[in-house]
Amino acid sequence: MINPLDIEQLFVIATQRENEAFEFYSAAARKVGDPSVRAMFQQLAKDEQGHFELLERFRSNPTDIMKIAPPAADWKVAESEAMPPLSTDMKPRDAIALAMKKEQQAVEFYHALGAAATTAETRHMFENLANMELGHKHRLENMFIDVGYPEVF
Amino acid sequence: MTNSIEELQDAKVLFVIGSNTTEAHPVISYYMKRAVKRGATLVVSDPRKTDLTRWATLHVQHKVGTDIAYINGLIHEIFKNGWAREDFLRECTENPDVIREGVRDYPVEKASEICGVPVETMRRVARILGEAESTSLCYTLGITEHICGTDNVKTLANLQMVLGNLGKPAAGVNPLRGQNNVQGACDMGALPNVFHNYQPVNNPELSAKIAKAWGVPSLPQKPGYTMPTMLRKALDGGTKILYCVGDNTVQTEPHMAHTIKELEALEFFVVCDIFDNLTTPYADVIFPDTAWGEEDGTFTNSERRVQRVRRALTPPGEARSHWWVMQELGKRLGKDLGFTSANAVWEDMRKSATSCAGITWERIESLGLQWPCPTLEHPGTTFLHRDGRFTRGKGLFSVTKWIPQAEPPDAEYPLVLSTGRRLWHYHSGTQTRNSKGFENIFGEELLEISPADAAALGIRNGDRVRATSRRGSIELTAWVTDRSAPGVVWCAFHFAEVCANVLTIDKFDSVTETAEYKACAIRVEKIGDGQPLGAGISRQARP
Numbered sequence: 001m002i003n004p005l006d007i008e009q010l011f012v013i014a015t016q017r018e019n020e021a022f023e024f025y026s027a028a029a030r031k032v033g034d035p036s037v038r039a040m041f042q043q044l045a046k047d048e049q050g051h052f053e054l055l056e057r058f059r060s061n062p063t064d065i066m067k068i069a070p071p072a073a074d075w076k077v078a079e080s081e082a083m084p085p086l087s088t089d090m091k092p093r094d095a096i097a098l099a100m101k102k103e104q105q106a107v108e109f110y111h112a113l114g115a116a117a118t119t120a121e122t123r124h125m126f127e128n129l130a131n132m133e134l135g136h137k138h139r140l141e142n143m144f145i146d147v148g149y150p151e152v153f
Numbered sequence: 154m155t156n157s158i159e160e161l162q163d164a165k166v167l168f169v170i171g172s173n174t175t176e177a178h179p180v181i182s183y184y185m186k187r188a189v190k191r192g193a194t195l196v197v198s199d200p201r202k203t204d205l206t207r208w209a210t211l212h213v214q215h216k217v218g219t220d221i222a223y224i225n226g227l228i229h230e231i232f233k234n235g236w237a238r239e240d241f242l243r244e245c246t247e248n249p250d251v252i253r254e255g256v257r258d259y260p261v262e263k264a265s266e267i268c269g270v271p272v273e274t275m276r277r278v279a280r281i282l283g284e285a286e287s288t289s290l291c292y293t294l295g296i297t298e299h300i301c302g303t304d305n306v307k308t309l310a311n312l313q314m315v316l317g318n319l320g321k322p323a324a325g326v327n328p329l330r331g332q333n334n335v336q337g338a339c340d341m342g343a344l345p346n347v348f349h350n351y352q353p354v355n356n357p358e359l360s361a362k363i364a365k366a367w368g369v370p371s372l373p374q375k376p377g378y379t380m381p382t383m384l385r386k387a388l389d390g391g392t393k394i395l396y397c398v399g400d401n402t403v404q405t406e407p408h409m410a411h412t413i414k415e416l417e418a419l420e421f422f423v424v425c426d427i428f429d430n431l432t433t434p435y436a437d438v439i440f441p442d443t444a445w446g447e448e449d450g451t452f453t454n455s456e457r458r459v460q461r462v463r464r465a466l467t468p469p470g471e472a473r474s475h476w477w478v479m480q481e482l483g484k485r486l487g488k489d490l491g492f493t494s495a496n497a498v499w500e501d502m503r504k505s506a507t508s509c510a511g512i513t514w515e516r517i518e519s520l521g522l523q524w525p526c527p528t529l530e531h532p533g534t535t536f537l538h539r540d541g542r543f544t545r546g547k548g549l550f551s552v553t554k555w556i557p558q559a560e561p562p563d564a565e566y567p568l569v570l571s572t573g574r575r576l577w578h579y580h581s582g583t584q585t586r587n588s589k590g591f592e593n594i595f596g597e598e599l600l601e602i603s604p605a606d607a608a609a610l611g612i613r614n615g616d617r618v619r620a621t622s623r624r625g626s627i628e629l630t631a632w633v634t635d636r637s638a639p640g641v642v643w644c645a646f647h648f649a650e651v652c653a654n655v656l657t658i659d660k661f662d663s664v665t666e667t668a669e670y671k672a673c674a675i676r677v678e679k680i681g682d683g684q685p686l687g688a689g690i691s692r693q694a695r696p
Contacts, residue, residue, distance in 0.1 A: 036247070036546020075531045080507060092546040143542060145534055146320075149508035149525040150544040151339075152351055 010122060011059040014129055017106060018052040033088050037095045044099050051132070070131040071138035077145065078104035078137055096144045103137035155325035156289065156536040157456045157523065162187040163323040164289040166194045166281060170309070171220065171295020175204040176576040178329045194281055198223065199295060200571065201643060202636045213278060214638050217569050218299055218672045219268035222555040224308045226264025227279045228315055229256040236283025238317030245541030246548040252311055255552030267555055282316060287324040294331050294573070298670040302662040304553040314548045320538040330455040332580065337453030340509070341502065346376035350506035366505040379666040384415040393420040398475060399442065401581035403431040404649055407657035407668040408624045425475060430583045431649050441472040444584070448474055450495040459512050460521035558672040559660035562640070566622060566674035568606065569641045570656055577693065578647035586647065595693050598648035599632040602677065606640065607633040610677060617681035622673055625655040630683055632690060642677060
């Protein structure tokens with residue numbers, strides 16, 4: 001039987017991460033000059049808010065079993081790109097690259113916690129959270145492919 | 154192409170402009186015909202009555218070189234009738250008011266005066282495009298081979314953005330590439346201002362990355378010359394050495410007499426090709442290259458699909474793969490590139506550019522992959538800009554203005570010459586003119602002239618005629634045909650003995666330096682009676 005205290009700690013970690021991401025993208029949106037990139041960061045902040053609310057729903061209803069399937073595929077595009085620095089003159093490509101790298105870090109974070117978990121239940125919970133972040137990464141990787149490889153000469 | 158060839162068969166509306174698809178891209182034309190059989194509406198806009206017009210719901214015969222006026226007129230009509238996709242304009246474009254304002258100068262009545270298309274026909278085309286769920290737009294060199302080629306392309310992009318036809322299947326802006334592997338050559342960096350996969354040479358960070366990958370201290374960061382500039386600079390000593398691979402320059406550049414002067418002014422000229430052609434006599438050194446059937450490697454087609462090419466025959470004599478020739482040259486110049494095969498060249502490119510990083514020869518053993526394909530896990534990309542996402546974030550409209558051709562017809566040279574390709578021959582004919590089969594099918598170039606112009610000049614089908622521009626003259630046989638509109642004559646540049654580029658003008662698009670092959674002024678006169686061409690001649694343009 002999973003310890004309720006462990007579940008609570010887990011949700012604290014997860015929601016804190018979503019909150020931090022929300023704060024990061026909101027601050028980034030205020031910082032950048034390009035209107036397209038600003039809109040992109042605003043949307044990402046909104047997405048993180050949505051993720052936060054999703055986790056809160058699970059948190060407030062402990063009888064719900066978290067079951068988040070991984071995306072159909074992991075393209076591993078984030079893994080192939082370097083993390084660009086946040087800057088005022090960021091281009092859309094770099095903004096998406098930054099976001100997908102952050103999702104990659106989140107996946108790795110939950111995988112690491114899952115590997116260190118001492119009970120099957122917490123491991124399962126971390127796997128679900130990793131799947132959720134993998135889904136976000138997948139969506140951002142598809143966006144990156146749309147904008148990341150210009151045929152410009 | 155923003156989209157894929159196979160998607161053409163699913164199009165509800167196909168808008169083909171400046172493309173003789175059935176002759177220049179016969180395989181792609183099958184997908185268009187399949188779409189028509191499935192109920193699609195096909196609009197072909199072309200000054201010539203090409204074979205594809207037989208399949209068209211509507212053939213719009215606009216005047217040569219008036220594409221900008223014609224398309225801006227359509228956009229004006231689309232806005233006027235509320236057919237613009239306002240949601241796409243709002244969400245996915247940066248400056249919709251700029252285009253709304255920019256086409257105000259092109260009401261259909263005014264556009265019609267310039268492009269020669271009746272107002273009612275323009276309205277009909279605008280309605281077809283405006284009411285369509287989506288439209289796939291295809292174009293070829295009829296759009297780009299003008300002094301305003303870049304603006305022609307921008308105008309087509311404007312049209313598709315106004316209609317929200319980007320980022321979804323069976324839509325898009327689809328240039329059908331002029332050669333089988335021109336996409337691959339561009340991807341490989343055979344351009345003056347980018348490394349492979351469009352990495353700008355003047356970006357210090359990228360330049361340093363590639364220099365490191367190639368094991369050299371640094372790389373030039375200044376863009377090079379385009380080909381017309383290289384040749385032009387031969388005359389003032391700015392270009393001393395020219396190394397030319399698989400390009401029959403004398404026959405394919407405009408204004409042949411001037412091209413020859415440019416080549417003669419070079420200090421040293423190297424040509425690499427598979428046969429002698431009009432250019433090889435000017436070379437100091439000729440390297441015999443392998444032909445396509447003798448070569449291992451890849452071709453990348455118009456839809457960004459990287460495909461394997463395999464050696465089927467042993468190269469004759471001293472012919473060598475060109476990567477090997479370049480490598481041997483490098484060794485003699487003090488740099489061993491260290492490649493051992495064509496695959497090694499591909500791997501070098503793949504590892505230092507992300508858009509093709511996921512495409513290995515193993516993965517394309519049976520079927521090619523379309524880039525972007527950045528990782529080994531990725532399946533490739535069938536269409537770009539999904540949901541209206543563009544590289545720069547939102548789409549940007551550029552207002553374009555129609556300009557007349559560089560050399561309009563006048564009293565002395567009253568006809569417009571437009572040039573292009575025929576079904577049975579390829580480019581300067583270095584390959585196809587050496588094939589007995591093709592020569593048997595189509596062994597002599599013909600000057601296509603409208604019945605009205607022919608009658609006015611006393612020319613009958615099959616007569617010998619002389620075509621003369623301010624740059625030269627050729628003598629050939631007349632084909633009196635309604636494929637040409639009155640006022641326009643047409644011939645190809647495949648035949649060395651009667652090459653259209655003796656006549657064409659060396660005026661270029663200011664951005665790409667593509668020549669205006671599609672429009673120059675000439676006169677035509679009869680020089681002798683000939684044998685009437687058989688009724689089957691029109692079959693020669695039909696795959």
